[in-house]
Amino acid sequence: MDLTTRIRRRQRSGDDSQLVLDYDAISPVAHLREPTGRGSVLERLLDYVDPVFDDRLPRNAYVWGPPGTGKSAVVTALFARLGRLRSLSGSVIHTSTRGGTGVTPDLVSVDARHADSDFGLYRAILDAVLEEFVPEHGVSTETLHARLSEYLAPYDRRILVALDHVGEPDARRLVELASALDTVPDSLSWVAVGRASPSTLPEAVRPPDRIEVPAYREHALVDILTARASAGLARRAVEHEQLRQIASWADGNAHDALSALFAAAHAADSAGASRVRERDLWDGMNAVPRPSVSLGRVLALPDSRQQVLRRLVTLGEEGTSVSAAADAIAGSPAVDLSAGTVQRLIYELANDGIVERVASDRSNGAGRPPSRLEPQFPTAVFRQLYDIQPSSIAEA
DNA sequence: GATCCACGGGAATACACGGATG
DNA sequence: CATCCGTGTATTCCCGTGGATC
Incomplete structure (x- = not known):
């Protein structure tokens, strides 16, 4: 258990009840290291990134599907894992700006909701790829662009960028991001993650590779809830049938399902109950507007x-x-x-x-x-x- | 001196209503 | 009766300024 988890546990109000052991484990915004129930999507993503294992760069790609289907979770987990594997293998000193012998592509995740300008985009990528600090002020967008181009200029430097949450209400659209990345050397590819169907994308930015992430089936959602509940709640705090109810109500949306579970558990916990009661379950589901902003x-x-x-x-x-x-x-x-x-x-x-x-x-x-x-x-x-x-x- | 960005402030515009007008 | 007008808010839009930094 890490420090943050310990602090969070201590922060709980009302020490008596042990219903919620770890809010993080049932949080709808936390992604597990091993996403549940997305095996086939993971396979397709692995096929897509396969070139990386041979130190080659995949083409651009687009991962898409409705909200709450684990798109971000899967891509994030995959990128994190690949990055970790690579640094374990020790074959590449990828974070070093000095080495210059690195041949495996850098894997970078960028949240389009944060990189809301060209400046922010270039900065996010550079920051992930360089060891040195990348300035947030006082330097022009042009300068950062030049630095990125310079980084990529050597023949064997490559970057694969995951652009998460593309085109969501307060994130930039893929067109803008893609055109900003178009001006750097083409030893950079991106895989965008968004909700819109690829048919709505302008042809110019519609990537050749597309991976659809469909909504969860109900039993898959139950599995997810079960895994999360057993990680974050006391034993027997919630019944299988209750999780099934939540899953059925959530209609394939994992975000909404987890939010309802979270709210129900919290309601029960702060009422001092030792298990989720029917009314908590009810409150939990009512606490989530449909549709809900994530x-x-x-x-x-x-x-x-x-x-x-x-x-x-x-x-x-x-x-x-x-x-x-x-x-x-x-x-x-x-x-x-x-x-x-x-x-x-x-x-x-x-x-x-x-x-x-x-x-x-x-x-x-x-x-x-x-x-x-x-x-x-x-x-x-x-x-x-x-x-x-x-x-x-x-x-x- | 340059740069990016968040704040703050305020002008411009939209809307709802009651009353006046033709 | 249908419209227009004036008044009072609500909402949108825009841009200058200053902080933090290189």
Whole structure:
């Protein structure tokens, strides 16, 4: 057990109940080292990356499928594992900028939600590939581009980049990413991970290799829930039949299923129960809006946005309108933003679909009626995950 | 001095309503 | 009765500024 896990366990409130042993294990945003139930997808991905074993570079590719199907999980796990295997084999000093003898392609994962400019994209790749620190300020996009090109220039240097979450609501679109990568030497390939069907991609960026990741079958989802529950919950905390209910309700979406399990377990735990009761199960499923914005996306938002959301989900009466919510949030000592900025952020979040503005039914005369705010993600799960983030441990 | 980015602030625009107008 | 107008909010849009850094 690592330190973070230990700290998290200690952080649990209410020491008596031992229902949830490890929130991380049942977290919808944590990816397991061994993804469950995605064997055939994994096989296809292995076929795709096969050239890497011969120190060659695969072509561009596109992995796609609906939300909550483990696309990211599989690709992330594969890249991590390959990177680890390679460094174990010791045949390549891939992180060294000095060596120059490396021939195995570098494997880099980039979250398109973070690399939201050409600058960010180049920086993310360089940062993964170079040992030295890559500046975040004070240097032009052009400079980073040149550095990347320079890195790739030697004949035997190659990079395979996984572009995760491509084209999702607040990530860049593949077209933009691809064209940014088009201008570097072609000893760089990418494998994009997204939701949209390849037929919706412009022909110019539609890669030759495509791997579809279909929704989970119900029994596969039950397996996933079972594995997670046994890793993170006390023995017998939840019954097989309850997991089956969640799986059936989640309709193939692992994110939603795990969120419901998480929320149910948390509800039971904080009520001091030793097992998930029917009402907890019910609460858990009700805690997840359908469709739900993925928590991975919420937790990938810039800090200021997450702070705003964290306060927003605990507002009561003060949250009845955008401006009232903004005032209340800006007034919180934990938030260091002006009310105007908070308000703008809320509107931005609403535009991105992370919260929904609902037209108020009652109008009291003058002016345009304010709208109510409804988060489109599992708020209970978000609160818990946000509060146990390492950063908040540091602050505490 | 240059660079990127997040903030902040405010102008411009959209909308809802009641009342006035033709 | 159908439209237009004025007023008061809500929402969107835009851009300058300053921090942090090289």
